[in-house]
Amino acid sequence: MKAAPPLWNRPSGPKRTRIQTRNRQAILEAGLDVFSAQGFRGATLDEIAAAARLSKPNLLYYFPSKEAIHTALLTQLLDTWLDPLRELDPEGDPVEELLTYVRRKLELSRDYPRESRLFANEILQGAPRISDAIEGDLHRLVAEKAHVLQRWMDTGRIARVHPVHLIFSIWALTQHYADFDMQVSAVLGDGEDPYPEAGVYLDTLFRKLLAP
Amino acid sequence: MKAAPPLWNRPSGPKRTRIQTRNRQAILEAGLDVFSAQGFRGATLDEIAAAARLSKPNLLYYFPSKEAIHTALLTQLLDTWLDPLRELDPEGDPVEELLTYVRRKLELSRDYPRESRLFANEILQGAPRISDAIEGDLHRLVAEKAHVLQRWMDTGRIARVHPVHLIFSIWALTQHYADFDMQVSAVLGDGEDPYPEAGVYLDTLFRKLLAP
DNA sequence: GCTTGATTTGACCAGTTGGTCAAAGCGAGG
DNA sequence: CCTCGCTTTGACCAACTGGTCAAATCAAGC
Numbered sequence: 001m002k003a004a005p006p007l008w009n010r011p012s013g014p015k016r017t018r019i020q021t022r023n024r025q026a027i028l029e030a031g032l033d034v035f036s037a038q039g040f041r042g043a044t045l046d047e048i049a050a051a052a053r054l055s056k057p058n059l060l061y062y063f064p065s066k067e068a069i070h071t072a073l074l075t076q077l078l079d080t081w082l083d084p085l086r087e088l089d090p091e092g093d094p095v096e097e098l099l100t101y102v103r104r105k106l107e108l109s110r111d112y113p114r115e116s117r118l119f120a121n122e123i124l125q126g127a128p129r130i131s132d133a134i135e136g137d138l139h140r141l142v143a144e145k146a147h148v149l150q151r152w153m154d155t156g157r158i159a160r161v162h163p164v165h166l167i168f169s170i171w172a173l174t175q176h177y178a179d180f181d182m183q184v185s186a187v188l189g190d191g192e193d194p195y196p197e198a199g200v201y202l203d204t205l206f207r208k209l210l211a212p
Numbered sequence: 213m214k215a216a217p218p219l220w221n222r223p224s225g226p227k228r229t230r231i232q233t234r235n236r237q238a239i240l241e242a243g244l245d246v247f248s249a250q251g252f253r254g255a256t257l258d259e260i261a262a263a264a265r266l267s268k269p270n271l272l273y274y275f276p277s278k279e280a281i282h283t284a285l286l287t288q289l290l291d292t293w294l295d296p297l298r299e300l301d302p303e304g305d306p307v308e309e310l311l312t313y314v315r316r317k318l319e320l321s322r323d324y325p326r327e328s329r330l331f332a333n334e335i336l337q338g339a340p341r342i343s344d345a346i347e348g349d350l351h352r353l354v355a356e357k358a359h360v361l362q363r364w365m366d367t368g369r370i371a372r373v374h375p376v377h378l379i380f381s382i383w384a385l386t387q388h389y390a391d392f393d394m395q396v397s398a399v400l401g402d403g404e405d406p407y408p409e410a411g412v413y414l415d416t417l418f419r420k421l422l423a424p
Numbered sequence: 425g426c427t428t429g430a431t432t433t434g435a436c437c438a439g440t441t442g443g444t445c446a447a448a449g450c451g452a453g454g
Numbered sequence: 455c456c457t458c459g460c461t462t463t464g465a466c467c468a469a470c471t472g473g474t475c476a477a478a479t480c481a482a483g484c
Contacts, residue, residue: 019461037337041254045442057444058462066442117336120391124329124336125249127394134398142399159420164400165413172388173381179332180384182339186346187354188376201377208371208420231431231481257472269474270432278472 024062026052028076031069036114039121040070040129067129074122074130077115082138084108085167088145094152095210102170102202109178110195116178142167158210166209173202236274238264240288243281248330251337252282279341286334286342289327294350296320297379300357306364307422314382314414321390322407328390354379370422378421385414 030051034043045066049056063069084104088097109116127134142164149163177184177198184194228236242263246255257278261268275281296316300309321328339346354376361375389396389410396406 017460023461039251039254039333039337042251042337044440046440055463056442057464060443061461064443120332120336121251123392123395124332125251125254127398131394131398134395138395139399139401161416162409162413165406165409168388168396168399168410169385169413169417172384172392176380176384180335182343183335183346183350184380186339186343187351187380189351194377197374197377198380201374201381204373205381205417205421208423209417211420229430235431256470258470267433268472269434272473273431 020062023052023054023058026054027059027062027069028073031073032114032118035070035073036118036121039125040066043070071129073118075133077119078130078133078137080112081108081115081119082141085141085145088148090148090151094157095207098158098170098210099203099206102174102206103199105170105174106177106195106199106202109174109176113178113181116175120175120179156212159212161209170206173205232274235264235266235270238266239271239274239281240285243285244326244330247282247285248326248333251333252279252341255282283341285330287345289331290342290345290349292324293320293327293331294353297353297357300360302360302363306369307419310370310382310422311415311418314386314418315411317382317386318389318407318411318414321386321388325390325393328387332387332391368424371424373421382418385417 027048030048031043033051034048037043038047043066045056045059048066048069049059052059059069063072084101087104088101122130123134146163146167149158149166152158153160153163177194188194239260242260243255245263246260249255250259255278257268257271260278260281261271264271271281275284296313299316300313334342335346358375358379361370361378364370365372365375389406400406
């Protein structure tokens with residue numbers, strides 16, 4: 001008789017059954033598809049439910065609201081997205097460290113374009129749901145790494161440019177291939193994968209820019 | 213007694229009264245605000261009407277549908293957006309021509325960020341409403357200008373890189389400052405205008421890249 | 425100040441939206 | 455094979471969506 005409280009409102013710890021793990025995963029996967037293609041307001045629960053092969057009320061048994069799905073995706077994403085920057089090693093060879101970062105970021109665009117677009121959509125619309133993380137974690141991480149870059153410049157190991165704009169340019173150039181994929185494909189009469197050429201181009205670009 | 217047919221369905225030519233010009237302008241302005249901030253599906257007629265200080269039925273007296281406003285904005289925009297590329301002069305000094313293009317494109321980002329975001333939103337979502345223009349005019353223009361770049365490279369006047377990816381990189385780097393404005397401001401503890409530094413940075417970057 | 429067409433609007437509509445709820449189905453441990 | 459809590463769902467709701475319509479208001483030339 002007594003109805004079970006919704007999953008997300010249960011007082012007990014996060015001990016998940018197999019079904020829960022599977023369904024939560026399916027919902028996040030479906031949400032990624034829909035949110036990245038339509039933006040937050042453009043996405044509908046019905047669409048997400050259909051993509052996850054669940055009924056709409058069933059969706060809301062696993063997540064309390066549309067916004068909760070979106071937030072779960074974004075916070076989970078931000079970590080993965082910043083990992084390559086975190087791994088920039090102050091002790092490594094400056095140019096190679098930066099080129100590795102560029103390469104890894106380009107691989108993220110190639111392998112996880114939906115994640116990139118989800119993020120782009122959110123930032124485009126003023127990042128109302130992750131402005132805290134942007135102004136907090138992200139700001140700190142960039143400040144820290146900019147400091148590393150500054151030291152490399154001061155010791156003459158890479159050319160002297162504005163360190164934060166250098167980071168911006170890496171983001172812009174790599175994310176462009178995921179976020180503007182439609183445009184990239186249409187302009188390069190498609191059929192061919194743009195990523196190999198992009199890799200070569202970016203390697204050249206940053207080598208020339210950073211050469212002391 | 214006889215009701216006037218809606219403005220957009222009138223058989224006569226486009227002779228517009230002062231009121232028509234004013235209101236159409238107000239609607240496009242409001243539409244730009246809302247579409248660029250919310251995307252097509254996320255924008256609502258009520259919001260646009262409120263921003264234009266018109267009633268919703270009044271909106272639909274000047275435009276037949278939500279989509280018509282969006283399309284009007286996009287087609288009008290695409291031309292302005294490509295102008296700087298059109299002006300790239302095959303007879304000019306290669307490096308200066310390209311740096312001028314970069315500079316003008318960065319000015320567009322600074323002065324028309326809403327237009328940039330409107331475009332970004334549309335491309336992000338697969339450009340369902342302007343894929344024709346992208347695959348047609350844009351593709352042709354880029355092919356033509358890539359040919360110019362190729363000649364400059366063949367005659368040793370700029371360094372040899374993939375010409376289309378060179379154009380992509382200019383787009384990516386300049387539009388980033390408009391489209392990801394929120395992120396840029398948050399990362400550079402804001403308060404200061406990022407554009408002057410960005411101009412210097414991009415100038416350096418492309419000078420080094422293009423130096424033969 | 426009257427007429428005629430341009431402009432504006434309140435009331436309305438059918439379809440969609442995010443979200444709720446009580447009841448029904450299900451499966452693993454006893 | 456039976457219970458009991460986990461899972462699923464059909465029916466429903468109020469708010470909102472893009473869009474329509476007939477009637478009311480306005481404004482400029484006569």
